[in-house]
Amino acid sequence: MTMNVMDPSKREIWRRFVQEGTLDQARISKRIEESWYLCRQKNVDPYDGKGKMFLTGRLLLERREKNQRLLRCAVPILEKLQQLFQEIPAIFLLIDQEGYVLWAKGHQQAMKKAKEINFLEGVKWTEEEVGTNAIGTALRTREPIAVVGLDHYAVASQQWVCSAAPIYDENKEFLGIIDMSYPIYHGLSDAQDYVLATIVAASYTIEQQLRIQQKENLLELFRHGFQMEDSASYSVVCDDQENIVWANHRLRSFCSSIIDQPLQQFCQRTWKVFSKVPIFSSVYGHLIGYKVTLQKAQDEEAFFLLPAIIPL
Numbered sequence: 001m002t003m004n005v006m007d008p009s010k011r012e013i014w015r016r017f018v019q020e021g022t023l024d025q026a027r028i029s030k031r032i033e034e035s036w037y038l039c040r041q042k043n044v045d046p047y048d049g050k051g052k053m054f055l056t057g058r059l060l061l062e063r064r065e066k067n068q069r070l071l072r073c074a075v076p077i078l079e080k081l082q083q084l085f086q087e088i089p090a091i092f093l094l095i096d097q098e099g100y101v102l103w104a105k106g107h108q109q110a111m112k113k114a115k116e117i118n119f120l121e122g123v124k125w126t127e128e129e130v131g132t133n134a135i136g137t138a139l140r141t142r143e144p145i146a147v148v149g150l151d152h153y154a155v156a157s158q159q160w161v162c163s164a165a166p167i168y169d170e171n172k173e174f175l176g177i178i179d180m181s182y183p184i185y186h187g188l189s190d191a192q193d194y195v196l197a198t199i200v201a202a203s204y205t206i207e208q209q210l211r212i213q214q215k216e217n218l219l220e221l222f223r224h225g226f227q228m229e230d231s232a233s234y235s236v237v238c239d240d241q242e243n244i245v246w247a248n249h250r251l252r253s254f255c256s257s258i259i260d261q262p263l264q265q266f267c268q269r270t271w272k273v274f275s276k277v278p279i280f281s282s283v284y285g286h287l288i289g290y291k292v293t294l295q296k297a298q299d300e301e302a303f304f305l306l307p308a309i310i311p312l
Contacts, residue, residue, distance in 0.1 A: 010150045018046040018153075031141065032151045035132040038140075039153040044131045049154020051118030053129055055100055060122045064103075067096050068286060070175050073209040074167065075103055077202050078178060082106060084198075090182035091119075095135050095164075097176050099126035113183050117156040130154055134162035135179050142166050142174060144200045146192040149184055159184055163196040165203035170211045178203055217281060217288040221245050224279055224291055234271070234294040237279070238263050240287050251294065263292065272297050 009027070017023045017036060025033060039046070055063055064071060071094065078092040082105060091106030091114055104114070104121045114120065127136035131153030137145050144165040152158045164179040180199050217239070225237040225246030234254075237246040242263045251258065258266060267273065275293040280286065 014046075014150050028151075031137060031143075031145055032132060032147070035127055035137050035140075036153055039127055039131045042128050044128065044153060046131065046154050049117065049130045049152070049156030051120070051123035051125060051130060053124040054118075054120075055122040055124075060100075063096065063100055067102055067176065069210070069213070070094070070096070070167065071102060072284065072286065073213060074176075074178060074206045077206050077209070078103070078105070081180065081198070081202055085180070088182055089113075090180055093135070093177075093179045093181070095125065095139070095177040095179065097139075097174055099124050099129070099136060099139050101125055102176070107182075110182055113159075114181070119157075119181070127153075130157065133157050134164035134181070135177050138164040138166055138177050138179075144196060144203070146196040148192050161192050161195070163192060163199045165196075165200045167203050167206050167210075169207070170214050175210075178206065213284075216283065218245060220282060221279065221289045224289075228291070233274075234296075236263070236292045236294065237289060238292060239289045242290065245289070267294070267297075270297055271295070 013024050013027055018040075021040065023033060023036065028036075074094050078094060082090075082092050086107075089107040089109040091104055091110045093101050094103040095101050101119075101121050101123050104111075104119075106114075119125065125133060125135045126139060127133065130136065132147060133152055134145050134147040137147060144163075146161070146163040147157075148161050150158050152160065152162075160181050161184055162179060162181040164177050166177055167175045169175055178199060180195055221237050221239065222245070225235075225248070228235040228237075228248050231248050232250070233248075234251040235248040236244050236251060236258070238244050244258055244261050244263055244266060247255075247258045255266075263273075271294045273292055274295045277291040278287055279289045279291060281288045
């Protein structure tokens, strides 16, 4: 169980653990216990806990670009949460699969307090970096969790209540974490169960949006493919990861099992990419795939050796 944030014995339990390594296991949840021991093993400073590892400038932009799909689906949901909890001095964050904060917005008062501990966009907020916290613990366990007050291992976060939940894509691949954090105060000291349930529901909504957009993208790629169905060339359409999702009739007559293969793996020594044209979403404007024309590798030399035909 997680103790009430105002429990006077809670600080003593934390103090004994960080100083002596002894822990009253009956007074703390299993997940928090595991995390505290991990932090102690990793030599996390319990008297610090401010963020120290940052991505800034170009590195942060590249990280966001890498996670554009996640940002595109998650940020609108987080903005709706911000409106829902607008009376609460809270911040809402999106974190990638390595623990870097990609996006953070919220109440001015909470943002100011978060800045004091470097809880900002670009910071790496893992257990190894800042001690037990909802984001870092959810990253490690891949489970939703609320971390309240002195459940945090390091003092920098002990004035906060944080609720986090993981996000998975349509292939069950872990993408990142969403989090809601707010400073402890009496009016919300016991609201973490409600907040956590809301964050879990939001993560599910983001996952549904990821699936919807993936299907929309696939349908749009198919439409591009149908336009090349009767082409005399060997043509395929790939998704943004360069996996083949469609092939025209001429190419399917050579290989019926081409769909879902990575383009590079399919080509190998038999085929070569002759042209590759990016396809952008007509709705959102982002890259969703490629139109690719192939030629047989053994035809490449012959192609260049064909005699020129001069029109009369």
